[in-house]
Amino acid sequence: MPRISEKGRLMPASPIRKLVPFAEEAKRKGIKIYHLNIGQPDIPTPRVALDAIHNNTLEVVEYSHSAGNESYRRKLSEYYRAIDIDVDHNQIIITTGGSEAILFALLSCLDPGDEVIVPEPFYANYNGFAITAGVKIVPVTSSIETGFALPPIADFEKLITSRTRGVIICNPNNPTGYLYSEGEMEKLGELIKKHDLYLFSDEVYREFCYDGHSHFSAMHIKGAEQNVILLDSVSKRYSACGVRIGALVTKNMDILYTAIKFAQARLSPPSLGQIVGEAALDTPQDYFDRVSEEYIMRRNLMVDMLNKIDGVVCPVPKGAFYTTVRLPVDDADQFSQWLLSDFEYDNETLMLAPATGFYSTPGLGKDEVRIAYVLNKEDLEKAMICLEKALKAYPGRRL
């Protein structure tokens, strides 16, 4: 039997994967599970987007342009211009989800063995794309004590080698919910320009900024136009994760010319998803207002309840719909498994994402979990009560 590739062996399984059998067993026993482990929002996709797909009159579902339909890209450039990101439709490549945008960006800019610095904890799938492209992720650690703010620039400087080619940020952040300030972004911009690095800026949660804070995009950094690659997606913005539509946006024409060659090899992004993405641009503002209000209400409820639990530390996330929380446990991986295998309260339990999967440095995040507040208020409340009871009962509780 022929052997599997080295990359295939290195690819991490989903951090949730080892919990799945325990979740399935719990379900078999009739236990209800609150899923706080994934970023699959429960919010309905905008009506205007769903209608577009019901009413489409295609007779042949054809390939689109490899960069995506021109009508969609033109309309998307208006969306960007309205938030002061001055790009035209030729500076946008529609991708198969934000995932493909990340992959095309790494493949276009980095050689195997090159390094990219990423503040940790970070979105675990960056590991998969880095392995695919053969590049090395070098973590720079952010801390729960500062609410997961951008690590000091001096910490980045220490990690720069002759192989360093870029920095990846996610803003607002998954898994921490942290929103980088204009000041932090400007400092990062100085670093990027000083060392002539790429800045890969994953801004798929752009619309999820709370408490009056506004989003400062990497595309707003002056003088970094040739260095910044914006990675975007409709998944979270319109609660349409399944359409698999994202975008790679940059003013650097060399990157566009290169990335489009990768796009041509895979022919085109999904045509039906593009119909949804284009129509979704007409989503009325009150949709976003209601969604934002809903998430703020959930966040406030959750953060309040978490911080009232003895030994729990939860910063107040200013964006996205995640928070990374410290729990008074010996091992959050063990605890997450125990919740499914050995615990129930009123015949209910919850599923969490252990934070170790979001850290690259071994040993970090062992007492942290990521919680996605993608449940309605009532369920979220019950889930928090369940967590409180569980922490009291857990044999590995750390005082």
Place this chain on the structure above:
Amino acid sequence: MPRISEKGRLMPASPIRKLVPFAEEAKRKGIKIYHLNIGQPDIPTPRVALDAIHNNTLEVVEYSHSAGNESYRRKLSEYYRAIDIDVDHNQIIITTGGSEAILFALLSCLDPGDEVIVPEPFYANYNGFAITAGVKIVPVTSSIETGFALPPIADFEKLITSRTRGVIICNPNNPTGYLYSEGEMEKLGELIKKHDLYLFSDEVYREFCYDGHSHFSAMHIKGAEQNVILLDSVSKRYSACGVRIGALVTKNMDILYTAIKFAQARLSPPSLGQIVGEAALDTPQDYFDRVSEEYIMRRNLMVDMLNKIDGVVCPVPKGAFYTTVRLPVDDADQFSQWLLSDFEYDNETLMLAPATGFYSTPGLGKDEVRIAYVLNKEDLEKAMICLEKALKAYPGRRL
């Protein structure tokens, strides 16, 4: 400005790309272009598949399972069983088009620097996936004199080195339309087993077999179950290229376990496309009968007309909807460009795909083009007349 990656520089632009500006200029001059250059069928997508998308009742377009919806995979396994490919739903990973299936297969099985042997001319995008995975395509040349039959196994043997890890075939073939016989497949199977290689079998044109010939799948080769990876797609079968739904199918559980990790990193294949793909499995047989009849009629018309043109050699393709033809010209790249820039007959011209883009060996295919017979009879007839007139007028005609 930071530099572009080596892979980015190596990625080939689409072979058609340099013709596009000339086609656009011809259109501006009001010249009608018959597009014989791309495999975008004009056949309608089955009604049952289009209805499924119109009538879907999703309120949230969610991620699916990373391997695709279980209901779809179960139904797809029945489709395979009906053609004697005995797989269950756990041996199928739904991919974003056949493209992603090829990429996942190469990434899972080959290391950078490894070699894969491919009969040329071959589907040009294999180059892009090979570059992405860092693997080397080693061409074994098939010839128009034999109608592009499988090259002798001895020719494969000569190319095997310590880095050879597999063979890619496309059956029926794009760009030649050749259908490998059971005998050829068995011989290839012996080679694969002897050297313990992977056989990546791209069978996306499976339903397009003509003249009473039946399709012999790589999955039918006895004793090669652990070596064969089937790469599939709904694009051509249901004329639904834009849904971007394909599949990686194998009985080798190590490969499945590895490929699913790549699938998890990109979360899920398109949800709307999966609805189309699943519903399309209920397409009535008469759809395929009519489509087959249509393509046979077109093929016969085209092959007859081509072979009547002085100096043209066109084998009779037994499958798919392509043929690779020898033209009496000095340089088919030049000729294809000249058709758009300097020629018109009755204010019409045609666009062809120069075959050099399908050969890996420099210099081969210089007097060949690929023609996709994806136009209706009337247009195809006019296009062939146009080609005849053009070949008479072309200054680089070779006698």
